[in-house]
Amino acid sequence: MIPSTLPKPPKFPTTREQIHLSQQLHSNSINRHYRPRQFTPTKLSKTPKIRENHLHSLQPRHFETRPSTLTKPPKYPTKPPKNTKQNHNSLKLHTTSIAKKPKTLKPIEQKNPHSLQFYPASIAKFPKPLNPRSLPLHSKNPTTIYKDIKTLSRKQKLKQALTVLDYATKFGIPINPTAFSSLITACTMAKDLQAGRHAHAHLRASGLADNEFLRVRLVRMYAACGAPEDARTLLSLLPLSTPHAWNALLRGAVVRGGRRMQDALALLPQMLKAGASPDEYTLTSLIKVCAGAPALGQGVRLHAHAVKSGWAECRFVLTALMDLYFKCGNVMLACKVFDEIGDRDLVAWCAMVAGFAHNGLRREALGVFRAMQFDGAVVPNSAAITMVLPICGDMVALRLGKEVHGFAIRRVGYAQQEFVKAGLIDMYCKCADMGSARRVFYGHKERGLVMWTALMSGYARTAAPIQALRALSWMQQEGLRPDLVALMTALPVCAKLNALRPGKELHAYALRQGFFPNVSLTTALMVLYSQCGTPRTAHLLFESMERRSVVVWTVMAGSYMDNGQPEEALAVFRAMHRSSHRPDSVAMARALEVCGVSGHEILGREAHAQVLKKALESVPFVSKALINMYGKCNQVGLAKLVFETLSSKGLITWTAIIEAHGVNERYGEAMQLFGRMEFEGLRPNKFTFGVVLSMCDRAGLASEALRFFESMTKKYGLGASAEDCERMVGLMNRVGSINEAQRFERLRLALG
Template identity: 30%
Template sequence: MLRIAKFSSFRCWRRFLLVLPSAMGQESSAQQLWLQFFADPSQWWDHRFDKNNPRYPDFKHKETQEALWIDGRSTPPWVNKVLSAMRPGTIQRNVASWTLGIKRCVKEGQNRKALELFQDMQREGVSPDKFAFIAVLKACANLAALEKGKQVHNQVMQSQCESDIFVGSCLVDMYAKCGSIEDAWLVFSSMPTRTVVSWSIMIMAYAKCGQGQKALDLFQEMQQEQMPPDNATFVGVLTACTSIGALEQGRHIHALLIGLDADIFVGNCLVDMYAKCGSIEDACRVFKNMATHTIVTWNAMINGYVKCGLGMKAVEVFRQMKKEDLEPDSVTYMGILNACASALAIEDGKLVHAEIVHRKRCFDLPVANSLIDMYGKCGSIEDAWKVFTKMPHRSVVSWNSMIAACVKCGNGKKAVELFQQMRKEKVEPDNFTFVAVINACASILALIEGRQVHEQVIRSGFSSDIIIGSCLIDMYAKCGSIDDAYDVFKSMPVRNVVSWSTMISGYVKCGHGQKAIKLFQQMQQELVKPDGVTYVAMISACADIGALEEGKRVHAEVTRSGLELDVFVGSSLVDMYAKCGSIKNARTVFGNISRRNVVSWNSMLTGYALHGLGKEALLLFEEMCESGAEVDGSTLACLLSACSHAGLVDQGYYCFESMVPLYGIMATVEHHSCMVDLLGRSGCLNEAEDVINSMCCKPDVSVWMALLSACRINGDVQMAERAAEQILELDPENSSAFVLLSNIYAASRKWDSSTNLQQTRRKQKTRRKQHVIKQPGCSWIEVNNQVHTFVVNDKEHPCIQEIRDELRRLFMAMKSMGYVPNTHLVLHDVEEEVKEISLLYHSEKLAIVFGLISTPPGSPIQVLKNLRICADCHTATKFISKIVGRSIILRDANRFHHFKKGACSCRDYW
């Protein structure tokens, strides 16, 4: 049936109905009637496409507005035949019909089809109107199709639709979602008129692209123009506050929300903003005042508690949510698994895992990845592996999570193997993969594998990634290849505070304190602002080389930056001052730390131990216990060391015996080693050996080395031989044991035994050719911000002749005062005169004399030595301090010696 109607120009219906004859005999008259109306089909619009209202005509004349309906069920076959025979486009679709089709595709998520329809429309000669542009711009935004969006923008300008406020808003939205915030701003700023919608879109654009402050500035400008915000505006502004952690500004925005905070979207944004800005109390308050809670609201609360480090609170919220019969989604499960991971609540995590399996979400890739991460952080590598192996599909995130889990659980070797397997399965690594596997190589000191990973980083195009570069620096430094670390550092196109700090820390770890200081100075010249990690590394560098003046300058910078009260920075300063000989400054800094943890207490105890202040260490330990601070194994090791250096045998023995009953801490090898050292130094060698024999765990090299050192002090050759035998059995290539025993023989004038030991040692070939190399003794001193290093019988220093002359003058003065060189310490069978000369040019004597001739009279001298000071140098330094009337501070491998007026703080006990 065909129905035809005609509309007047005044839009009043003057309707007539014509029923076409259906009988075959009248077919010719029907065809004539059809041709009467379709004499020129190009003058009709075709509305059959995307028609959703049966009252709307199928065809409509472009000029006369005559309308025609076709009833598909009773339309004569010849009508369909005529229509199908027409060339496509003969009866055209108008712009409204095309736009309707584009809109429908966008609504159904078929954005690419929408773009194709837009192109077809233009090919058929139909010019888009503003509604078509709005629809296609939405499709471009959804696809983040920037280039296509720019092409549409050009057409918008040609059609002069750009001034339309709705088209302009859609252009802003399209550019923002495509990541071109500059183009979005250009469109927005050129709009002649702006509505609340356009303002809201631009504010949200800034918020989502990480420019939260610009979003807040724009909101302020909007208020100045007296444009009333709506819910969408506040959602964008709150999102901006969340992105930059602007809690106070968020509270100000909240105060403007009177009457609008009942909106569920605004409420969810408020909860999320407060939670992510660290004010979980405000988030709870908003949450409780909300009339309804969606899954988004609950997820915001769970993730907020996780961000604030309150994992168990997040678990409680999850349980409360389930009581309200609200089904969790993937975001919920990922949030609660993160909560279990942060709280190390593996049992709760397993319950969540069971629920995930029950709800058949275990094959949800992000959820499965979160399960691996949770088990890895909780230390259950087996459970993480089970999840990983059961995954039907694995993304690069899955591999990253499993590799990171292995690293976290201390199985770096497995992590490297997983990375290799990942490459075999053709899974392309991303930057997170490389970070994880580089950390794995660092944890197991796998330098060769680390270099191979570095090569893959370069091939994959990640060599300019600043995080990967910092990890490579750290890996090479930990593996002892500091030159490779510096090569990576130099090649980085951009360096941030992390990369600078990592390189400085690498130098410190490899014993290059002076290079660390120079690099820090270069960092400041390049105007890179140090952070707490940088300062900790720098302070450690100063401590290692005894650079007190440089350490004081760093301390001044720390104070100006407001980091002095940071417990880690403060603890490092305590350690630095103690190791640089200024125990008074160490105590002052310690007193300024408002919130001390076990690290800060242990740093101060170690400082007292280094300076032989055992009684002060015991008093500090009492203060520590009274404050309620945690006592750990390191604390007791520090205390035992302090007692050892001060000869407080009874107090040390009481501390050792009290470890389990008073503190619940089992004695480790380290504690036994300290106890052996304590007893051995005091001459109780038999008791020290009894401690070793009564150990519940097997003694290691460090314990026997403590006994061997004590044997050297006390000259007990037989026990030294027993100790050395045990050491060489545990570590046949231990050069220190061989050297110590050889020295003990020589000091006892057992030249034959010393010679035989050396000959026997040379014949040993347990590995390929090994040569025992005694660590060369060296001493260094800081003068005028420069560290000067000396070795025994040094001939390289520029001032060596002047030093030797002054040293010989002091030698004659000391002899006149009763100084007798301790030639027993010369471990070679040579003439006495040769022995005296050998003792005269020890590295610590050279460093002390250089300090005397290079610093103002009366100023203290501070020297560091990498080995234990010998008895002759100890005696000679006492005489020197009396002759020159200056304080001399010397730090050796064991402790500090403060020489003043011919006496030493150690009271000749070290």
């Protein structure tokens, strides 16, 4: 018999509600072990309200993992607060913070290595394309938001900066004028009119539309982005008696660039009429506009105005005039202006170095760099070094480049700058010293995007295109994302290798990164697809472009031409002629080539008339295209007439007239023309000898071919190519000279 003092055995739950209630009791009994004592368990009188994200606590596997947390219970503060009056309240606040853990900002998975980690979840509701999940907005603190906008604007991340601005407007956070100024300046440099209008709308909503400083910034932004009407509307709201607003309008024209010089120069009379006197910034902006045109006559008039108004002794004005004369090709006037500068600073010396290099006077540029060091008053900085290094590379002056490298090492900190390192890599690659280029590259742990791009360009230049594509892959393995310059470096490599699949991958990457629309990138992709034999894809890219330049039209026509479709190429040229674009010298030369290959003599004559109308007959490659066109159309007389009417005959035109006679089987006259060219003192190159040897091969002239080959290798010291040797092997086999054929075959195998 069971004693009455013993407890009764527990009843096991049978219904679903009882099972649920027992599980909840068991969970609460466990929670008492690790929760603080002041917490009371959940009352069982009501059905517990269970959240969706806590449903996993009711699963059996939850109790298997819970005992591991019981071994180390959390530590809670035991000391009472200092203020005894607020003891109860502070304890209550403390326990509330423990009971309900605050919603911390969880790190978002980083798909973009350049993005920051934290961002409020409320911004995730914003629509695309302004995706703010990767933006560095940490709180609603206005100071932090100002810094974020300035940082993003300085990095040219306009979409992210505008997203932060939208967030601030949504929550009523005011934006100060400095942040707006940074954002408007970034829109000006990026020439992004849509982003500028977006920032202007926020500025109006913030009540800063009457700020004169920001209005001046907006005038410059609209002028730079190609909205002169909006710029003039804002200009009318500013005081026109001072030059500040006018300078902003002129500065915007300088940033915009292009050849709309007359619009900028027309502002000077209006400015004088309004009572504003031009200062040094006004004259500098106008001179830069003339330099970008370039317009020498207008620049000389501005020089006279500067002398008349007393600004001829200002260093800023004189340096701008020097740059103008160099870009207009008048080196003597530039040197005279340089001599008039009394106290020459580093900017004036660097302008002289850049001006000589721009006009192809590389030795004079190096001489100015040496004179700068001997002057003693000015010490070359990293900018001057980056100007000199490309000159050494273009001259293939390895020794001078090493001297500049040593100078950069002696100057503390110069050799550690990324642009200097990239310039050194580029210089060594141009001098075919890839060992030194790799030592510079791998000698630094921190390798930026500029250095990787310089190494890729060097590999592509030194006949190692596969290494260039590998460098692109290695760059991404180090966590760097290729930018637009890196893509523009890699796409010609893919075109050279006929690597269609890597080219498509780069195309997809550019789409994902939002690099379109970009005329240069689209043109490079069109060249890639053309070289890979898919002109249809190039045509689709051509049709998708909103703005087409003359270069794009020429590339599209060349794409059809390279793929054996001259009729489609002619249709492209007809469409370009009907459009607002007018062919330049390159487009006319390409059109003449198309007419020659397709045999359209009438269209070739029309293109010849356009060349005469545009006065392009003196351009060497245009005259060569004319001669070749008439030669391929069996009009040797007209080809010779074009040749004889040329004022200056260079090696290109001599080679073209020899080839025209060879195509029409006038081999004797072609030989006489070659002798006449040598008599006039012109030195034939490998292309000229290639034309002559090809002509001898078609005509079966073995003895003349041997004579030209010996003259090429011994008299002129030109190396024979494998193609020349193969041509000689075929010719000697046809005429029965087996020994000579074997000799040229051995030479061809040696050349590889």
